[in-house]
Amino acid sequence: MDTRRHFLKGVLASGAAITTAAVAPPVCARETHNRPADALGLLYDATLCVGCKACLTACKTANGLAPEFSTADHLWDTPLDTSAYTFNLIKMYRNGTMETKDAEVNGYAFMQTSCMHCADPSCVSACPVSAMTKDPVTGIVAYDPDACVGCRYCVVACPFGIPKYQYDSPTGKIGKCELCRHRYKDGHYSACAEVCPTGATLYGKSSDLLAEAKRRIALKPGSLTRYPRGRISGPDQSYEAPVGKYLQHVYGEKEYGGTQVLKLSGVAFDKVGMPNLPPTSSAATSETIQHSLYGGMLMPIAVLGVLGFIAKRNVHDEDDSAGNGKGEK
Ligand code: SF4
Ligand code: SF4
Ligand code: SF4
Structure with a gap:
């Protein structure tokens, strides 16, 4: 004793x-991290989107993703939300008579949903085995299925509800947009932007996309301007069209410390499914x-x-x- x-x-x-x-x-x-100087991303402009969903189909093809059915006939790929097999979705806002596009009252609008490639991503901070990483040059938030242990901390940590787990597989992995980084070596870029017929989804350096977004919201509604398509710094595929009614807000410029995917809309962002977030990331906190x-x-x-x-x-x-x-x- x-x-x-x-x-x-x-x-x-x-x-x-x-x-x-x-x-x-x-x-x-710890301060919230900023986007890298050469960060890559997307600009989604809801006023240009016609809801054709070519971006969704191209995303599935580019990433080898299986269709998901929500109708009894199983004829069409009809996912109702993003999942481990659907990295990009176009959602629709409707109100009243739905007469006017991009109007909050008696109107309708579209909104794209995919990984925002946050400047300071909480999925990366939460992952205990570094299966989620942020590239220091491009800022792309990538996923390594070989490193992943399936803990799903990233699923819980993401404020946009983006990483999704393959619950139907005994060796489930996470699925999310990686900005089509696997296509760059062949001279391609984000498939969703490559196919978008109106330039509603545009690919490029986040700093260029932010400048383009600010240019658009400063224009007079109804005036004519040129809208680029595909990639902002690529071959000229621009076209002339009247300017829509924009909110004076570039979503992702400041939200959550900034994101590399930016959005423009005519309808309040919280009404079209984008969360109200502070200008700091929870990873920093x-x-x-x-x-x-x-x-x-x-x-x-x-x-x-x-x-x-x-x-x-x-x-x-x-x-x-x-x-x-x-x-x-
Ligand atoms: S391809 Fe372009 S226009 Fe068509 S739904 Fe996607 S973002 Fe909208
Ligand atoms: S949106 Fe979610 S999954 Fe994408 S980088 Fe940000 S925290 Fe990670
Ligand atoms: S960048 Fe590629 S993976 Fe991401 S939403 Fe677009 S097509 Fe899908």
């Missing part, structure tokens, strides 16, 4: 010594909390302190018992 008591007292003494010796460094709040707790070994020392307190109390209890003649001889 003496041995056990000495051991516990030793633990207490060591804990106290470590606590005294440890000097916690000042904890700095959670990593700051994590580093505050573990910085300078504060959390482990606190845990050791609590364990020490419990051990000390038990040793006292034992001593008291021994003193009462009920304990060891």
Whole structure:
């Protein structure tokens, strides 16, 4: 019994010594990361979208994704939401008589849904095995199925509900848009932008796309302008068309610390399914909390302190018992 008591007292003494010796460094709040200078992305302009869903079909073809049926006849690929087999979806907003496109009242509008390629992605921050990574040059948030352990932390962490798990497979993986990075080596780019007939989905450097988005919202509704198609810096495929009614808001410029996929709309973004998000990423907040707790070994020392307190109390209890003649001889 003496041995056990000495051991516990030793633990207490060591804990106290470590606590005294440890000097916690000042904890700095981690800033939200910015987009890389050459970040790549998409600009989706809902006022140009005609809802043809060519982008959805091209995305499936480019990524070898199986169709998903929501009708009894199983004739058409009709996914109702993004999934591990549908990385890009066009959703529709409807109100009242649906007479006017891009009008909130008695109108209708489209909105595209896919990975936003956040400047500071929480899926990357949450992944314990670095299966989700952000390229330091292009900023593309990529997924490595070989590294993935299927924990689905990324699914929970994403504020846009984008990474989806293959629940129908015993060795399920995550599915999400990787900006068609596998097509670049053949001179291609995002399939959704390549096929979009109106340029509603446009591919390019995020900085160029942001400048183009700001140019558009500054134009007078009804005036004529040229809209590029395909890639913003590629061969000229532009056409002239009247300017729609834009909200004075480029979604993704600031939301969540900025995203590489940007959006324009005539209908309030929260009405077309885009979440209201602060200008900081939750990755910055959670990593700051994590580093505050573990910085300078504060959390482990606190845990050791609590364990020490419990051990000390038990040793006292034992001593008291021994003193009462009920304990060891
Ligand atoms: S291909 Fe272009 S116009 Fe057609 S649904 Fe997609 S974004 Fe809209
Ligand atoms: S939208 Fe979601 S999955 Fe895509 S980069 Fe941002 S956090 Fe990750
Ligand atoms: S960039 Fe490629 S993977 Fe992403 S939504 Fe477009 S077609 Fe699909």
